[in-house]
Every structure is written in C-alpha cells, then in structure tokens.
Amino acid sequence: MKNMLIISGSPRKSSISSKVGQWLSNKYHLNHFDLSEYLLPLFDDSVHTADNPIVNQFKEKVSKADAYIVITPEYHGGMSGSLKNSLDFLNKSFFKDKPTFLISVAGGGKGGINALNQLRMIMRALQADIESRQLVIDAPIWNEEACINELSSLIDTFVKKNSLDKSGYSEDVMGL
Numbered sequence: 001m002k003n004m005l006i007i008s009g010s011p012r013k014s015s016i017s018s019k020v021g022q023w024l025s026n027k028y029h030l031n032h033f034d035l036s037e038y039l040l041p042l043f044d045d046s047v048h049t050a051d052n053p054i055v056n057q058f059k060e061k062v063s064k065a066d067a068y069i070v071i072t073p074e075y076h077g078g079m080s081g082s083l084k085n086s087l088d089f090l091n092k093s094f095f096k097d098k099p100t101f102l103i104s105v106a107g108g109g110k111g112g113i114n115a116l117n118q119l120r121m122i123m124r125a126l127q128a129d130i131e132s133r134q135l136v137i138d139a140p141i142w143n144e145e146a147c148i149n150e151l152s153s154l155i156d157t158f159v160k161k162n163s164l165d166k167s168g169y170s171e172d173v174m175g176l
C-alpha cells in the first residue's frame with residue numbers, strides 16, 4: 001500500500017506551511033513531518049552519525065514513504081534553509097523515482113516561484129519523480145475558498161494518479 005508523506009519546511013511556530021500541511025494531512029489522512037515541530041540540527045557528518053532522535057525519526061518517515069508532498073516557505077527569494085538542511089541528511093536512495101508534489105508558501109507579493117525552482121533543483125538532485133504541476137500559496141489567503149479549491153484539485157489529481165486510496169494513505173494516521 002502506498003504511503004504518502006507531507007514534509008512542511010518552515011521552522012516558524014506560526015508557520016502557514018505547517019497549517020497547509022496539517023490541512024492536507026487531515027483531508028487525505030497523510031503522515032506529516034513538520035519542521036516547525038521537529039527541527040533538525042545543522043547538518044554535519046558527526047551529527048549525521050550520532051544517532052540524533054529527530055534526524056532518525058525524519059529519516060525513518062521519509063524512507064517508509066513512497067510519495068511526497070513537500071512544502072517550502074519562500075524566504076528572501078529562495079526556499080527554506082531549514083528544509084534544505086533537513087534534506088542534506090538524506091540521499092537519493094530515499095527519494096529515487098518516488099512521486100513528489102511541490103508547494104511553496106509566499107507572502108502574497110507575487111513571490112514563491114523562486115522557492116519552488118530551488119526546491120525542484122534539490123529534489124531533482126535527490127532523483128525524485130517530480131510532478132510537473134506545482135503550486136504557490138499566498139499565505140494571507142491560504143484558507144480562502146479559491147485557494148483551497150485549487151489546492152484540493154491539484155492534490156486530488158496527484159493522489160489519484162499515484163493510485164492511493166483513503167484507506168491506505170497512512171499507517172500512523174489510521175492507527176495501524
């Protein structure tokens with residue numbers, strides 16, 4: 001059974017990326033790894049090998065999943081440094097050929113595309129099977145009807161395309 005994981009890449013406690021991730025997690029019954037709750041340490045080889053519990057939890061959740069929705073905020077015209085740092089703990093064996101949908105959350109001043117482009121480059125280096133469709137969400141209106149409809153429509157299609165059904169989305173969420 002396929003298992004889709006949402007990764008929210010903002011470290012901020014009041015993160016909108018986190019809210020979008022939680023909304024998707026509830027609607028589609030997906031696992032959610034939220035960096036605003038579980039922030040990884042700065043990557044280096046010693047931390048990498050030192051059995052850090054959050055790093056290990058992140059690695060386990062990513063390795064168990066076989067499809068992803070990755071959400072990055074746009075900060076200063078780029079993707080989240082915290083998310084890039086987290087992905088540096090992984091390698092292509094985690095993501096190789098796995099369907100991956102990219103979302104960015106931006107301030108609403110026509111930002112977001114640079115964060116998506118950077119995230120796309122990183123996910124390509126990790127050999128993910130990146131969906132061609134992608135979405136920028138404007139933080140101030142993220143939960144307005146038009147925005148929710150667009151988000152739902154794109155994720156419905158992504159989910160259907162990857163043959164996931166509600167009963168099999170997530171072992172953790174379904175309590176199995």
Ligand SMILES: Cc1cc2nc3c(=O)[nH]c(=O)nc-3n(C[C@H](O)[C@H](O)[C@H](O)COP(=O)(O)O)c2cc1C
Pocket residue numbers: 010011012014015016017018072073074075076077078105106107108109110111112139
């Ligand atoms: C440090 C910082 C830099 C930002 N830079 C940009 C930017 O370059 N372009 C943009 O559209 N929004 C920018 N924003 C607005 C954020 O994208 C917006 O607040 C969004 O909600 C951030 O995602 P988060 O709430 O998940 O952290 C910035 C916000 C912060 C805190």
